[in-house]
Amino acid sequence: MAGIEWTWLVGGYFALAGVGAGAYLASATADLVKSERYKPLVKPGFYISLPTAALGAILLVLDLGRPERFMNVFNSPDTSILSLGAYLLTIFVPLSFVTAVIWALAPRIPTRMRVIIEMLGGIFAFGVALYIGLLLGAAAFRPLWLTPALPWLLFISSMSMGLTAIGLALLAYKDYKTLTDAFRGLHKNDLILLVLLAIAIVGFLATNPDPEGVSVLLTGAMSAAFYGGVLLIGIIIPAAIDLYALRRDSGKPLGRSLIALGLALPLAGGVILRFVILFAAQL
Amino acid sequence: MAKYAILFDASKCVGCKACQVACKSWYELRSEATVLGESFNNPPDLTSNTWIRINFVETEGEHSLEWHFQRISCLHCEEPPCAYNCPTNAITKYPEGPVVIDQSICIGCRNCIQSCPFDIPRYDAQAGVVFKCTMCADRVSVGREPACVESCPFDALEFGETETMLGNAKTRAAAIDGHVYGEREAGGTSVFYVTQAAPREVGLPEVSPQRISERISQLVTQTGLIGGGAAVVLVGLEMLRRRKSEVAKTGGGR
Numbered sequence: 077m078a079g080i081e082w083t084w085l086v087g088g089y090f091a092l093a094g095v096g097a098g099a100y101l102a103s104a105t106a107d108l109v110k111s112e113r114y115k116p117l118v119k120p121g122f123y124i125s126l127p128t129a130a131l132g133a134i135l136l137v138l139d140l141g142r143p144e145r146f147m148n149v150f151n152s153p154d155t156s157i158l159s160l161g162a163y164l165l166t167i168f169v170p171l172s173f174v175t176a177v178i179w180a181l182a183p184r185i186p187t188r189m190r191v192i193i194e195m196l197g198g199i200f201a202f203g204v205a206l207y208i209g210l211l212l213g214a215a216a217f218r219p220l221w222l223t224p225a226l227p228w229l230l231f232i233s234s235m236s237m238g239l240t241a242i243g244l245a246l247l248a249y250k251d252y253k254t255l256t257d258a259f260r261g262l263h264k265n266d267l268i269l270l271v272l273l274a275i276a277i278v279g280f281l282a283t284n285p286d287p288e289g290v291s292v293l294l295t296g297a298m299s300a301a302f303y304g305g306v307l308l309i310g311i312i313i314p315a316a317i318d319l320y321a322l323r324r325d326s327g328k329p330l331g332r333s334l335i336a337l338g339l340a341l342p343l344a345g346g347v348i349l350r351f352v353i354l355f356a357a358q359l
Numbered sequence: 360m361a362k363y364a365i366l367f368d369a370s371k372c373v374g375c376k377a378c379q380v381a382c383k384s385w386y387e388l389r390s391e392a393t394v395l396g397e398s399f400n401n402p403p404d405l406t407s408n409t410w411i412r413i414n415f416v417e418t419e420g421e422h423s424l425e426w427h428f429q430r431i432s433c434l435h436c437e438e439p440p441c442a443y444n445c446p447t448n449a450i451t452k453y454p455e456g457p458v459v460i461d462q463s464i465c466i467g468c469r470n471c472i473q474s475c476p477f478d479i480p481r482y483d484a485q486a487g488v489v490f491k492c493t494m495c496a497d498r499v500s501v502g503r504e505p506a507c508v509e510s511c512p513f514d515a516l517e518f519g520e521t522e523t524m525l526g527n528a529k530t531r532a533a534a535i536d537g538h539v540y541g542e543r544e545a546g547g548t549s550v551f552y553v554t555q556a557a558p559r560e561v562g563l564p565e566v567s568p569q570r571i572s573e574r575i576s577q578l579v580t581q582t583g584l585i586g587g588g589a590a591v592v593l594v595g596l597e598m599l600r601r602r603k604s605e606v607a608k609t610g611g612g613r
Contacts (some may be wrong), residue, residue: 078473141469141489151446155572156443180486213578
C-alpha cells in the first residue's frame with residue numbers, strides 16, 4: 077500500500093498558510109469594519125501574514141520531488157484543486173506583500189487604495205484558508221478527508237491560529253497593559269472560535285465516511301495527539317483561560333505569561349490538528 | 360478510433376507471474392530484492408519499478424484451502440482521479456484507453472497517489488516523479504497487445520475492444536457464477552476482472568462508482584451550502600444582538 081506520502085513539509089505548509097490566511101482575514105476585517113477596539117491588531121496581523129504565507133509556499137515547493145519544475149502547476153487546462161491552490165497562493169502572497177508595504181508607508185498611501193487591496197487580499201486569504209480541505213477531500217484514496225466539514229474545520233482553525241498569532245505579536249512588542257479593550261476582544265473572539273472549532277470537529281467526525289480512519293483518531297495511533305493535542309491543548313485549556321480572563325471583575329488583562337499561554341496553546345493546537353488529520357488518513 | 364480494454368479472468372490465472380516478468384522486460388525495469396512475507400506474494404507491493412504484480416490470496420473453501428490470484432495494476436479509469444487531480448497535466452487518458460504519466464512533466468507532488476482509489480501509482484524518491492503501468496501505450500499504438508497480455512500462457516489476460524472485453528467478462532462471469540469488477544468502479548475503467556469469489560474477499564478494494572468530477576463538485580457544493588447556512592445563522596444572530604441592544608437602549612428611557 078502507498079505509504080505516508082505527505083509528511084511534515086506539507087503539514088508545515090498547511091499550518092503556515094493557515095496562520096497567514098487567518099491573520100490576514102482577521103486584520104482585514106478589523107480594518108475594513110473600522111473597529112476602534114481591534115485597531116492595534118491590524119498592522120501586526122498583516123506583518124505576520126506575509127512571512128508565514130510566503131514560507132508556507134516555499135515549504136510546499138520544497139516538498140515536490142522536482143521543485144525546479146514547480147511552474148508546471150500552471151499548465152492548463154486545470155481541473156485539480158492543487159492547481160487552484162497554487163493560483164490562490166500566487167496571488168495571495170504578493171497581495172499580502174503589498175498590504176504590508178502599505179502599512180509600513182501609512183499614512184502616505186490613500187485609504188481607498190488600502191481598502192481595495194485589503195478586500196482583494198481578504199478574498200484570496202479566504203480561498204487559501206478554505207481550499208486545503210477541498211484539496212484533501214478530492215484525494216480519493218483517503219476517505220477520512222472526504223467530508224464537507226473538513227474545509228470549514230481547517231478554515232475556523234486558520235482564523236483561530238491567525239488571531240492568536242496576532243495576539244502573541246501584540247504581547248511581544250507593546251506595553252500590552254494599555255490594550256485592555258483589544259485583549260478583551262481577543263479573548264472573546266478566541267473563545268467563540270474555539271467553540272466553533274469544537275463544533276466543526278464534531279461535524280468532521282459525525283459526517284465522516286471512513287470509520288477506520290475515525291478510529292485511528294479516537295482509539296488508534298493518533299488518539300493521544302487527538303485528545304491531548306487537539307482537544308486539551310488546542311481547545312479546553314485555552315478556552316478555560318479565555319473564560320477566566322473574561323469573567324474577571326477588574327477587566328484588566330491577565331499576566332503576560334498567562335495570556336501568552338492562552339494564545340500559544342490554540343496556535344499549537346491548530347498545528348497539531350493539521351498533522352493529526354494529515355497522518356491519520358495515511359496510516 | 361477503437362477503444363481498448365484488458366480483461367483479467369482470475370479463474371484462469373495460475374499465478375505464474377509471467378506478466379510481471381514481461382512488464383519488467385519490456386520497460387527494462389530493475390528487479391526487486393526478494394522478500395519473504397505473507398503468502399507467496401513477491402514482490403509484496405507495487406513500486407516505482409514494479410508496475411504489475413499478482414496478488415496471492417488464500418481463503419478457506421468448503422473442503423480445502425483456496426488460492427485466488429489477482430492482477431494488481433492500473434485499471435486505466437474512464438475518468439482517472441489521478442489525471443483529474445494532477446496539477447501539471449502530466450497524466451493523460453488516451454482515447455484508446457491507456458492512462459499514462461509523462462515523467463518529464465511530473466513535479467512529484469504525489470497528489471495522484473493520494474487520489475488513486477486502487478492504490479496504484481508509486482513515487483520514485485530518487486527520480487522525484489511517479490510511475491505506474493501504461494497499458495503499454497507504445498505497443499498498443501502500433502497494434503500490439505500489452506506485454507503482460509501477450510505473455511500470459513493461460514489467456515487469463517485478454518486485450519481487445521472495450522465492448523468485446525466487457526461482453527466476454529460478463530459471459531464468463533455468468534458461466535462460472537462469478538463477478539465482474541472494473542465496470543462500475545470509479546465510474547468505469549478500461550480493465551475488467553472476472554472473479555469467482557466476491558471481489559472484496561479476494562483483495563480488490565471496494566471503490567465508489569462515483570466519477571472524480573462528480574465527487575469534487577458534490578464536495579464543493581456541500582461545502583458551499585454549509586458555508587452559506589452558517590453565514591445566514593451568523594448574520595441572523597448579529598441582527599438579533601443589535602435588535603436586543605436597541606431594545607435595551609430604548610427600554611432604558613421608559
